[in-house]
Amino acid sequence: MTQISDARPVAVTGATGAQGGATARALLRAGRPVRALTRDPSSPAAAELAALGAETVRADFTDPATLRAALDGAGALFAMSTPFGSDLEGEVRQGTALLDAARESGTVEHIVLTSASNADRPTGIPHFETKRRLERHLKGLGVPWTVLGPGAFLENYANGWTRQSLRRGVFHLPMPPGVPIPVIAARTIGDFAAHVLAHPARYAGRRIDLAAQWVTGEQIAAAIAVGSGREIAFEEVPLTVVEGYSEDLAAMFRYFQATGLEVDAEALRAEHPEIHWLTLEEWAAREDWRL
Numbered sequence: 001m002t003q004i005s006d007a008r009p010v011a012v013t014g015a016t017g018a019q020g021g022a023t024a025r026a027l028l029r030a031g032r033p034v035r036a037l038t039r040d041p042s043s044p045a046a047a048e049l050a051a052l053g054a055e056t057v058r059a060d061f062t063d064p065a066t067l068r069a070a071l072d073g074a075g076a077l078f079a080m081s082t083p084f085g086s087d088l089e090g091e092v093r094q095g096t097a098l099l100d101a102a103r104e105s106g107t108v109e110h111i112v113l114t115s116a117s118n119a120d121r122p123t124g125i126p127h128f129e130t131k132r133r134l135e136r137h138l139k140g141l142g143v144p145w146t147v148l149g150p151g152a153f154l155e156n157y158a159n160g161w162t163r164q165s166l167r168r169g170v171f172h173l174p175m176p177p178g179v180p181i182p183v184i185a186a187r188t189i190g191d192f193a194a195h196v197l198a199h200p201a202r203y204a205g206r207r208i209d210l211a212a213q214w215v216t217g218e219q220i221a222a223a224i225a226v227g228s229g230r231e232i233a234f235e236e237v238p239l240t241v242v243e244g245y246s247e248d249l250a251a252m253f254r255y256f257q258a259t260g261l262e263v264d265a266e267a268l269r270a271e272h273p274e275i276h277w278l279t280l281e282e283w284a285a286r287e288d289w290r291l
C-alpha cells in the first residue's frame, strides 16, 4: 500500500464534537493538515478549530454532494456516525453516504471509522447494530480501513444528566455495584486515531476495541468525589427506569450486564505504550466540577 502523503489533509468528521474534535487536535499537534467537516463552519466550535490551524468546510451527512466536495483531495478520513439527531436508519444512511464519498474521491487512501466496542458482534443493541452494518460496508469498500471500537466515554459522567444527580451527591449508572465497564476519554480516542492515521500500513485491516481501563460505578463516584471535593455516592439505576426513556440504551445496559463487553485494556496499553491512556482518576482531576 502506498504511504499517505502527509501534505494531503486528513478529513475529520464530527470535528466539532467529542471524538472528531480530539482527533483533529491530535492531528494538528502532530503537524498534519486537517480539514474539519461541519454543518456550520461559523459555529464557535468550528472557529476554535480554524484558530488551531484546521481548514473548516461545510459538509452534511444528509447531503452527499457536500461530502464529495469536502473529501475532494483529502488523503485520509476519520469517519464518525451518529444515531442521535437523526435515527437508527439515518445513521446507516448517513454513514454509508460518507464512506461512499470517500471511495469516490479517489484520493482517500485510509479510512478510520469510529464505531463502538464489540459492535461487530450480534449484540441486538440498536445503535450498535447500525454500526455493525457500517463496519461491514466499510470492509467491502475497497479502501484500506481501520475500525476503532471505543468503550464508554468518560465524558458521559460529566454531562448535564449526570450533573443533575451529582448536585444531590449521587452518581447514577444503570450497572450493578461491583460490575465494571470499559471506559476511555475522548482525548485518548483522538490520540489513538491520530496515531493510526500516522501509521496506515501498521493498522490497515485491523479492528481495535478501545478502553483505558475497566471501572465500576463506585470507582467513578469515588473519582468524581476526589475531583469535585464533594461527597458522592454511587446508586444503580434500575433497567426499568432506563426502559422508560430509551429502549436502545436499556438494551445496551442489559447487554453489558448479561453478556458483558470484551475489551482487553491491559493488552492495549502494553501494545501501545506511545499512547497516553488517560485514566478515570486523571480525567476526573482535570474536569471542571463546578456543578
Ligand SMILES: NC(=O)c1ccc[n+]([C@@H]2O[C@H](COP(=O)([O-])OP(=O)(O)OC[C@H]3O[C@@H](n4cnc5c(N)ncnc54)[C@H](OP(=O)(O)O)[C@@H]3O)[C@@H](O)[C@H]2O)c1
Pocket (backbone or CB within 6 Å): 013, 014, 015, 016, 017, 018, 019, 020, 037, 038, 039, 040, 043, 059, 060, 061, 062, 080, 081, 082, 083, 085, 094, 115, 116, 117, 127, 150, 151, 152, 153, 156
Ligand atoms: N458516549 C459514549 O459512551 C459512546 C461510546 C461508544 C460510541 N459512541 C458513539 O459515538 C458517536 C457520537 O460521537 P461523539 O460523542 O464524538 O459526537 P458528538 O460530540 O455528539 O458530536 C456529534 C458530531 O457529529 C456531527 N454531525 C451530526 N450530524 C451531522 C450531519 N448531519 N452532518 C455532518 N456532521 C454531523 C456534528 O457536527 P456539526 O454539528 O458541527 O455539523 C458533531 O461534530 C455516536 O455514534 C455514539 O453511538 C458513544
